[in-house]
Amino acid sequence: MLNRINFLSLAVDDFARARDFYRDVLGMTVQTDADYGPGGRWIFMAIPGADTMLHFCARDEVTVKSGTPALCLVCDDADKEAARLREAGITIHSGPDTAPWDPTVRWVMIQDSESNLILLQSSQTEGA
Template sequence: MIKQIKFVSIPVRDQNRALDFYTDKLGFTIITDQPFDEKQRWIELRIPKAETRVVLFTPEGDENRIGSFMNMSYTCDDIHKTYDELKKRGVEFEG
């Protein structure tokens, strides 16, 4: 089953500005800051001593949706077993 939230993705318009805010103002630490594609970077942060991470990203093609959605990633030991268990509990999957 699900053990923890691995990361929460926060869509942002300006990755540099968001990175400055989360690190300088909120005190988050940078885990990863690397190119994702030609226009974006994969920026992963966390609160000191916390395990859950925050990912700052700009959703290409969905910039108008910034502020209206977010994404979470979970950790589990066995994805197939977890999928089967969640289906039995009535969870519907799409995609």
């Protein structure tokens, strides 16, 4: 029986810059930050209270189709999160808007420090 996803790999160009963005802007915690092989880094980030981690890898190790989110996250309120991020100087790529796939979902798309598209969504039915 499967229990959970351990981690998802996200392509980055600058490991320290990505770590700082996900820690300082999105509020994740650093689970591991260690050297890994010649010139490599082994960085895992976690959302407080969640089991699944985010792992940074070199850009050439993961491919995501252009215009497609590399990561989808759930937040309490997409509109409030968009406003908070905008105030922090983060450019909103698109949204916030009502999701065409579900009228109870609000979403916003941002670009992280590594040019990955990140979808943030909230649902009126989340946790219900």
